[in-house]
Amino acid sequence: GSWMKRDTESPRVETRAAKKMRVSKEITRKVLIKGPGGYDQLSIHQETGLPVPKEGEILVEVAAIGVNYADVCVRLGVYESAKKYVGWPITPGFEFSGRILAFGPSTKSEVEEEERPLHTKFEVGMEVFGVTRFGAYTSHICIPLDFVFPIPKNVTLIEAAAFPSVWLTAYYGLVDLAHPRAGQKILVHSAAGGVGSCLVQIGKHFGCEVVGVVGSTHKVEACKKLGADYVIDKSVEDLWSTALTYCPDGFDIILDANGVATLQDSYKNLASGGKLVVYGFHSMLPKSGGKLAWYHYPKLAWDWFWTPTFDPLKMTGDNKSVLAFNLSYMFDKISFFKEEMALIWNLANDGKIVAVPKVTTYPLSDVARAHQDLESGATVGKLVLLP
Numbered sequence: 001g002s003w004m005k006r007d008t009e010s011p012r013v014e015t016r017a018a019k020k021m022r023v024s025k026e027i028t029r030k031v032l033i034k035g036p037g038g039y040d041q042l043s044i045h046q047e048t049g050l051p052v053p054k055e056g057e058i059l060v061e062v063a064a065i066g067v068n069y070a071d072v073c074v075r076l077g078v079y080e081s082a083k084k085y086v087g088w089p090i091t092p093g094f095e096f097s098g099r100i101l102a103f104g105p106s107t108k109s110e111v112e113e114e115e116r117p118l119h120t121k122f123e124v125g126m127e128v129f130g131v132t133r134f135g136a137y138t139s140h141i142c143i144p145l146d147f148v149f150p151i152p153k154n155v156t157l158i159e160a161a162a163f164p165s166v167w168l169t170a171y172y173g174l175v176d177l178a179h180p181r182a183g184q185k186i187l188v189h190s191a192a193g194g195v196g197s198c199l200v201q202i203g204k205h206f207g208c209e210v211v212g213v214v215g216s217t218h219k220v221e222a223c224k225k226l227g228a229d230y231v232i233d234k235s236v237e238d239l240w241s242t243a244l245t246y247c248p249d250g251f252d253i254i255l256d257a258n259g260v261a262t263l264q265d266s267y268k269n270l271a272s273g274g275k276l277v278v279y280g281f282h283s284m285l286p287k288s289g290g291k292l293a294w295y296h297y298p299k300l301a302w303d304w305f306w307t308p309t310f311d312p313l314k315m316t317g318d319n320k321s322v323l324a325f326n327l328s329y330m331f332d333k334i335s336f337f338k339e340e341m342a343l344i345w346n347l348a349n350d351g352k353i354v355a356v357p358k359v360t361t362y363p364l365s366d367v368a369r370a371h372q373d374l375e376s377g378a379t380v381g382k383l384v385l386l387p
Contacts, residue, residue: 026050029387030138031367034089036077039368053104053142060128060143064161064361065136066095067370067383068194069257070328074134075371081328086134093136094328097129097151097160107145120150127151129160131168131341133331137367139387146334149341152349159356162194162382167344167355168337169279169327170198173255175206176340177323178275182207184252187243187269189262191228192219194382195279199255200226201353208253211246213239215377222380226357240265250274264308270320278324357381 032045053059071092073079082090100122122128122145130148135141151160173195174180186203190196191212203210204227212228214220216235223231230246232239239262243251250271256262257279267276310322330336348355358381362370370383 026140028138028140029364030091031093031364032089032091033075036075036088038075039371041075042367042371044365044367050101050140051142053102053107055105056107056144056146057104057142058100058107058122058145058148059102059104060096060098060130060141060148061101062096062098062136062139062141062387063127064097064158065093065138065364065385065387066162066165067362067374067385068094068165069374070094070165071137072371072375079328081326082134085328091135091137093132093134093138095129095131095161095163095165096136096138096141097127097157097163098141100124100126100128100148101140104142122148122150127157127160129163131164131337133328137364137385139364146338147331149345152345152355154351155348155355158361158384158386159359162356162359162384163348164341164344165327166194166198166382167348168340169195170202171340171344172327173277173279173323173325174199174202174253177325178253178255178277180206180208180253184208185211185247185271187211187213187247187251187254187266188228189213189254189256189258189266190215191226191231192222192380195257196255197222197226197357197381198353200228203253204228205347205352209247211243211251213243219380222357226354240269243269253277255279267308267310267320267322270318272319275321275323278322279326359384361386 026049028047028050030045032043033041035041051059070079074082074090074092102124128148129151130143132141132143132147151157155163180186180203186208188196188199188203188210191200192214200210200212200223210228211230211232212223213232213234214223217233220231220233232242250269251274252271253275254266254270255277256266263278270276315321347353360379360381361384364385364387367385370385373379374383
């Protein structure tokens with residue numbers, strides 16, 4: 001509104017009392033999960049008034065929120081860092097986009113510009129996207145300026161919400177951990193999903209030969225479009241015998257978030273000097289029903305028992321490595337986030353990657369349906385909530 005313009009010119013124009021009255025009429029809506037469980041645990045909570053940004057923070061009016069499989073794990077109560085850093089109740093969500101509403105006290109938009117991500121001068125009304133350790137499923141969020149970024153060219157405000165988590169995960173896993181080189185052979189599991197579609201593009205960007213694996217036929221085309229040299233459709237082909245025809249000597253890098261369903265075979269199908277990068281255990285969790293019922297526990301226990309352990313002695317003899325990570329433990333490494341995001345941001349801004357190949361939107365009130373669709377394994381690309 002007009003107060004926004006006045007704020008840009010001079011933050012002192014609006015009297016404190018007037019501002020207090022205006023802000024108190026506003027409502028913050030957020031998703032709250034009171035405890036582990038099914039879709040019924042996702043409730044919309046309304047608060048009168050907006051959150052107030054502290055020093056070094058800005059207040060963002062959220063336009064869109066990226067949904068990730070980790071959010072499902074948070075709801076099920078199996079996401080360790082959520083228990084460690086927040087507990088219950090929790091508002092899930094790692095990423096968002098929106099417009100800057102206000103700056104906290106002494107949050108300087110111009111000063112120390114070289115310290116800010118991508119040397120940007122932020123101002124009220126500007127469109128941004130950001131990452132947060134939980135708390136993104138909300139209409140308004142206070143966030144340190146270090147975790148907020150301007151939106152690259154060719155990326156819409158809605159797409160920007162689905163951009164950071166998957167790209168940071170993919171870039172860190174493939175580039176920082178596995179160091180791809182031109183001509184290497186890479187296998188990407190779940191290659192049409194959020195992280196998978198980024199991994200395919202990064203692999204091609206580095207000049208590798210990329211084999212994508214998808215779980216159903218309707219995902220094959222999407223994966224080819226992203227540049228995969230070969231696509232294996234598990235619903236009609238045998239995964240590993242087909243992989244062998246494309247890459248008889250084994251793969252230099254395999255990226256796997258399935259867990260027990262493929263881990264052992266992924267390791268087996270590495271070439272000498274190959275690296276297996278592990279970033280999730282999706283196959284252990286149910287695809288429907290939305291919660292861990294008593295009858296899921298035998299499968300969970302079975303999967304846990306059969307999850308391979310990798311012996312350093314044997315790995316040295318095999319000349320193979322296993323690397324694993326969870327980005328939610330790295331939010332204290334601010335310079336890492338800035339550097340990584342700047343690299344990815346430039347790729348998107350220069351049009352070298354398709355930042356978000358496909359987005360499906362849901363109103364915030366339909367959060368349960370979004371979770372259900374993501375768990376089913378049928379979705380392509382990214383899901384986004386609109387508050």
